[in-house]
Amino acid sequence: MDELNQGSQSFSGTLTPEGVRLKIIGVGGAGTNAVDRLQLDPNESVNLAAVNTDAQALEASPIGDKILIGRSVTRGMSTGGDVEIGEKAAEKDETTLRQMVDGQDLIFLIAGLGGGTGSGVAPVIARLAAEQGALVIAFVTLPFTLEGARRHEIAENTLAGLRTHCDAVIPLPNDLLLQQMDETATVLDAFAQADAWIGRGVHSICSMLTQTGMINVDFAMLRKVFSGADGKTLFGLGRGEGKNFLDEALNDLALCPLLHTPGFARRADSLLVNIIGGTDLGIAHVNQIMASIADKFGSKEQIVLGAVIDESCQSTVEICVLGATHTSGYRPERKARRTAPIEREPSHQPQKKKKRKRVPDDELFGEEGDLLKPQVHESKLGKKRQTAIDLDQEEFTFVAEDEQRGFFDNTDRNIIDGEDLDVPTYLRRGVRISL
């Protein structure tokens, strides 16, 4: 950590000492491992911390700021998968945890849900951090289906808890991440893959804050995107290299597995797009990206755009999309959203809904097609200025619920033997599908 801090000081030419105070906190075994593996640019002024109930695991971690909690509850041993013990441990050491999050502007919370520490402690830290006024973004991995129904239940509950305290929660279902693996992959590879996703997300957000970009996004903007957003988070990454890096990146984004989980918000009320590219990234490219993204994810209120030039990234571009819905709650409350706009302008509603129905998926998947359509260029200026183009964006207000989430999402859950049968079988069984 010291090295990282020193690195950041040498970089403080563009970053005032009062710059954004960032902290990445790994909670529990999985969270700590993920933080260990984060490969951050030393230029990024980031503090790392690890919180665990397991002294042994904590000892092995190279992170500087280690906090062992619940010594009085577990005597330095782990929670053994018991959430209640995790919660108790967090309560006992609330003061320590409060100190840890004190004075931070932005906190990344990284945890693996389904176990004792991650699930028990992460919501507590999220609450404390939120009370301190920090912006909290949580990256959490969800257990494999084969880990059993109980862990799933724990994870689901924790997720709901995190959503009430965090500004953004990005769930990464392990089942889905396994899809990205080769058949020969080991268990370690699978976890490394999950960590890599977290790393990319964290890195992308950090770099947009700490590096001055071609189009700069600062902390205030990030805050604005998530202010009052306690609904679902949209998160997607796309990366492209080589000659057609732009098309490739947009393709990659469209194929991003995280945008295809049932239950993942596919449309956002506010959207933050960050593009990291080399010096060969032109403003025309940026416009193209923006236009296609706005079409795909639709944001009625605002799109915040950031573009960072990294000289080491020639001929590559990485797009990170981070969005939030402003409706609160998980499943039940979402119903409210449907009725609200109808009350507001009942006469326009049916027409728009119809229009919407035709658009979303076709556009979401017809990526290359979009790019070549001329009308894309018509709308790009407006979007870049962050003002919602009323005509265009109003359309996104009335999205059929089932297009936002899986086809079966607004039906009763289909639980048999602890498995939700509406979730694709290949995902639950960990069968890898290579596209």
Added chain:
Amino acid sequence: MSQSRIIGAVDIGASSVTVLVGDIVNGRSLNIIGKQDATSAGVKKGEIIDFKAVSNATHAAIMGAEKSAGTQVEGIFLSQTGNHLEGFFNSGAVNVTSSDNRVSQGDINRVTTEAKSKKLAADRLYIHHIRNHFMLDGRQVGDPLGMEGEKLDVGYWSVHGDERKVRDHIHVINGFGLNVEDIILSSIASGTVIANDEEKRAGVLVIDLGAGATDWAIYQNGVVRRTGVLPVGSDHITNDLALGLRVNRKYAEKLKMTFGKATLDSEDMQEKVWMVGDQMIGDRRIPKQALIQIIRERVEETFELVKKQVGEGCSPKELPAGVIITGGGARLENVDLAAEKVLGVPARHGELPEWVHPNLHQPEYVTALGLLHFALSGQSLDDNQTQRRERGLLRRVSHLFGV
């Protein structure tokens, strides 16, 4: 003068609403005089989630069917599926009362009432009481009346459902100004036409792969022994494909129909297929292997779950006539092979009897045909059915199946 009744068979499925109009002449013969399909909306997993959309689709289909028949429908037979349906086996036994040990009508009434007397929770209602054979001193008898014995047993497979969900279906039909004469389980409706008497006697498992749900029924000794519903259908395959291949539902459906298969063959491994097919911009090549793998996992899981529900009854010994696959999902290539592999019982596609017009020889029509079959047989059973159920709205729909 011949007396004819015009009956509509309505099968509200997750992908389409099928209406067949039958003319029942003298309660003895059936002519199918009209048919209409409409794309269904508002039904998922066999249950109504959008009443208005379902009503519109159903009313359009009934109207179209009436038009094609050139006459008005007098009553509707309705199919029913959905996860809310449950069944149990209940039996009753009485001692024969008369001194000469001959079974009287009173004995039969007592034993059947006893076997059907199980009370349900407040929000449940019986849909079927399916009578199995009478047993007189352990002997299987068709009609025990007047036979000699001491102890009379009878068992019923009773199916009950969520009252509200059943009523929703009835309301859809009532909204068109028609009465529902009877509600029949989709699995039983399908089974009654797709399996012949010989198969039903020997023992057969009928699996109806619908869009929203999979219904199954086991016949043994000529009667329905057990039924079941699994709220997984071919809609799930489409959804899996949409998520797995990252295509939208429309293309997922198309890919399923064109290239879908339940088994992965070696020649499919390297092949790639076009998503849209026009090879224009926006089209994508999709590995057939991925497509089939996704389908195969879902189909195999569906059969595994059916096998689990059926339990011990799922063996070649219990089902000498094997497994019959029907419903829209039966169109999936090699689905019979997948069923055979998982269930361990020879499986085949269902064949409709010859009296069915070639136009209707499609697995999607099986349930509606079965409903008409019931309309016909229900009428011919009128004589020995002691009380004709009062017609009209919201009556308890319980129906006695004679053997």
